Amino acid sequence: MAAVHDRISELVGSLFPEAVVESIETLAPDSGPGPAGTRKVEGYGEPMRVALRGPKGEGRTLVFRTASTNIFGHDRRSDRAAGMLLSYDTFPAMPDHVRALDVGAILGDGRLVSLRGSGEFYLLTTFAEGRMYANHLRRIAAECASTPDDLARCESLACWLARLHGQRIVDPDAYTRAVRDLLGHGEGIFGMVDGYGPDVLGASPARLRAIEERCLAWRWRLRGRENRLSRIHGDFHPFNVVVDGDGFTLLDASRGCRGDPADDVTAMAVNYVFFALSATGSWASGFAPLWRRFWEVYLGESNDHGLLAVTAPWLAWRCLVVCSPRFYPGLAAGARDALLGLAERALESARFDPAWAEELFR
DSSP, rough: OOOOOOOOOOOOOOSTTTTTTEEEHHHHHHOOOOOOOOOOEEESSOOOOEEEEEESOOOEEEOOBBBBTTTOOOSSHHHHHHOOOOHHHHGSSSSSSSOOOOOOEOOTOEEEOOOTTTTSSSOOOOOOOOOHHHHHHHHHHTTTTOOHHHHHHHHHHHHHHHHTTSBOOHHHHHHHHHHHHHSSSSSHHHHHTTTOOOOOOOOOHHHHHHHHHHHHHHHHTTTTTTGGOOOSSOHHHHGGEEETTEEEEEEEOOOOGGGOHHHHHHHHHHHHHHHHHHHHHHHIIHHHHHHHHHHHHHHHHHOOOOOOTTTHHHHHHHHHHHOOOTTTTTTHHHHHHHHHHHHHHHHHHSSSOOGGGGGGOO
């Protein structure tokens, strides 16, 4: 604790060079008197009160805040960082509110690094050589045929997913979070629905509302399935797979990489239907073999007998993504209608059947 106090004193000294830190003490969420039933025992932060004394004897009190880990959307480090940055950005706009003086990060050795002068954040990564898997699917769409190499690539992706999902995780709260994000995250179902305008052909507001409401019902049907929690990629679609020869490299793992395997499986599989609907005549000899083989190999390799019983809301989400006029404004109304119809059929059924996709092309 002494080291923490020293670091806080250094930070305060950089803001108020002539002041002296007199005391640092931990603040409880609720230390006031009153009935025990009204006492708050847990909050979203871990604040410390810092008492200063200025050169002329004047007193000043500050609060040093860190965020605590909990199940209310603060279980990831990025969640807690986002909360601190949002507070720093928004406190000044609120009248009669405490002022935000600084925001920063705590390094591994305990040092405090200020971010008050920062703007947007960045991420530096390595580069993946090769071609996006989406480009291979575009070739198949143009030629209306897939090759043995395409089939082998599809099998490779399914096997890779099965191995990844074999890493089961015991954390019921994390599964609950994944399902909550499926619906309520800005990149989830609610966010996708909000991205549609009022006049999108094949996706009327009434239709989208009905899909959203069915998905919400599925949130409760997924309760009790927390043992399905696995390591996942989180955004496993053809634009995040870079193919190089017989191998591939992945991009942009998302949303904590813990969730239901159905997330990854539907994210990739729906694109075989999506690309086929965008290119007349490309299903029978092009994408149908890939769609069938992807499901066959994944189910065989993973031995996940429960997957098809939970597929519906994840598939609905991915259908809403590829049907979005924000992402794919050139998608024909008929294709959008067919994809949303597949999602609706899944949501209304107890178990998804991959063979339903075949009916879209008869």
